[in-house]
Amino acid sequence: MDWALAIQNLISPPVLFFALGLVAALARSDLSIPEAIAKALSLYLMLAIGFKGGVAASENGLTVDLLLVIGAAGLLSASIPILAFWLLRTTTRVSQIDAAAIAAHYGSISIVTFIAGTAALDAAGIAFPGIMVAAAAAMEAPAIAIALFLAHRGQAGTPQTPKAPWREVALNGSIVLLIGAFIIGMVTGQKGYSDIEPFIADPFKGVLCLFLLDMGLVAGRELRQVRKTLTPALLAFGLYMPPIAGVIGGVTGALIGLPDGGIALLAILSGSASYIAVPAAMRLALPQAKPALYLTLSLAITFPFNLTIGIPFYIALAGWLS
Amino acid sequence: MTQTYPKKRLSIIIEAPFLNRLLDLLDGLDVPGYTALPALAGRGKSRSWRRDALSSDAGRMVQVLIVLDQGKVPAVLQEIRKVLDQQIGIVTLSDVEVLRPELF
Numbered sequence: 001m002d003w004a005l006a007i008q009n010l011i012s013p014p015v016l017f018f019a020l021g022l023v024a025a026l027a028r029s030d031l032s033i034p035e036a037i038a039k040a041l042s043l044y045l046m047l048a049i050g051f052k053g054g055v056a057a058s059e060n061g062l063t064v065d066l067l068l069v070i071g072a073a074g075l076l077s078a079s080i081p082i083l084a085f086w087l088l089r090t091t092t093r094v095s096q097i098d099a100a101a102i103a104a105h106y107g108s109i110s111i112v113t114f115i116a117g118t119a120a121l122d123a124a125g126i127a128f129p130g131i132m133v134a135a136a137a138a139m140e141a142p143a144i145a146i147a148l149f150l151a152h153r154g155q156a157g158t159p160q161t162p163k164a165p166w167r168e169v170a171l172n173g174s175i176v177l178l179i180g181a182f183i184i185g186m187v188t189g190q191k192g193y194s195d196i197e198p199f200i201a202d203p204f205k206g207v208l209c210l211f212l213l214d215m216g217l218v219a220g221r222e223l224r225q226v227r228k229t230l231t232p233a234l235l236a237f238g239l240y241m242p243p244i245a246g247v248i249g250g251v252t253g254a255l256i257g258l259p260d261g262g263i264a265l266l267a268i269l270s271g272s273a274s275y276i277a278v279p280a281a282m283r284l285a286l287p288q289a290k291p292a293l294y295l296t297l298s299l300a301i302t303f304p305f306n307l308t309i310g311i312p313f314y315i316a317l318a319g320w321l322s
Numbered sequence: 323m324t325q326t327y328p329k330k331r332l333s334i335i336i337e338a339p340f341l342n343r344l345l346d347l348l349d350g351l352d353v354p355g356y357t358a359l360p361a362l363a364g365r366g367k368s369r370s371w372r373r374d375a376l377s378s379d380a381g382r383m384v385q386v387l388i389v390l391d392q393g394k395v396p397a398v399l400q401e402i403r404k405v406l407d408q409q410i411g412i413v414t415l416s417d418v419e420v421l422r423p424e425l426f
Contacts, residue, residue: 025375032374035373035374168339168342215377217374217375218374218375218376218377221372221374221375222375222377225369228369229368229369275377275378276377276378277378279377279378279379279380279381280338280339280378280379280380281339282380283337283339283340283379283380283409283410284339284340284343287337287408287409287410288408290368291368291380291381292368292369295376295377295380295381299377
């Protein structure tokens, strides 16, 4: 690993603000970000990252590359849960349903980790293709579909399951805004970017810091539950699964010919785990699965791991692979 | 003394991700109205939770209140049971008095 890059990431303002939130929550400070403000910050970040991705993609047009990236991302999102499910069933004692629900989280992505990854790449001066935003959007539904299949695989008869949450997943607010902003960015191009640049470019890092402070608070509160909810084997899974999936994503990115930044972002997406969209989808589709397990794992273990150690590792990995 | 009238109050505490499905169901049933309220914190079988400590709707709970006539209760409960059977939540039915019975 490039240690200079790792240290630069660890002492970057976004990561330090995340650490501040984490420590404050663990110390039971009453520091909190109002829910509506946290929601507005996340909407801003989705809009900015989607729009900037669209503008970057507009310079190349809708090429085969875009379809290739979306196809590869979809394939990763469908295959990573199978590996995660197998590892969980082999190394832990979680039930089939719980293993499938956790696997869905690891096949899907954390858009906040993705955004933090783009900020780390910017800081390191590594360019990345705008179409990676489309990859992020394509990595939600396949993981959920595979997880539902895994949850009921081998069960006799037709299981009594609630209606699959396809409408909720497809129209998930984050995805709608991300894709919508991407399309607007593609349509308006560089001219549109110049028009709103002071809004979406300059405040971006500051907003990311505030948002990650909130995520640190949320992750810290979740971390307090770890001892009650996670066994050592599950905790270990939350730490070894991200680099395994990240390497698979990175190799896939190299195989389809992505540049350094693209490989790193596909590794970051593959190594990240959802803690916003998929938990809600799992409550609808697999209500028997224990939310304490998948929420604590993805939010309190994998997210901080990726933010601090994972992102520099994936960036270094991209350097080795390209 | 002001005259009041007996009605039933149905309280459904349900996970927030399920709220829209429940409301869609209630919109198709013969209920005079409902009110949905967010819960701030709680404790269930597995652990306690605080609204500000959750990253998404998963884990949050909401309460839906319905005041209705006794005669409508069995049919509404039957439909609600069909969709809530596997969800985390609590359904309670209690007696209440209302001032304006024509609303229910």
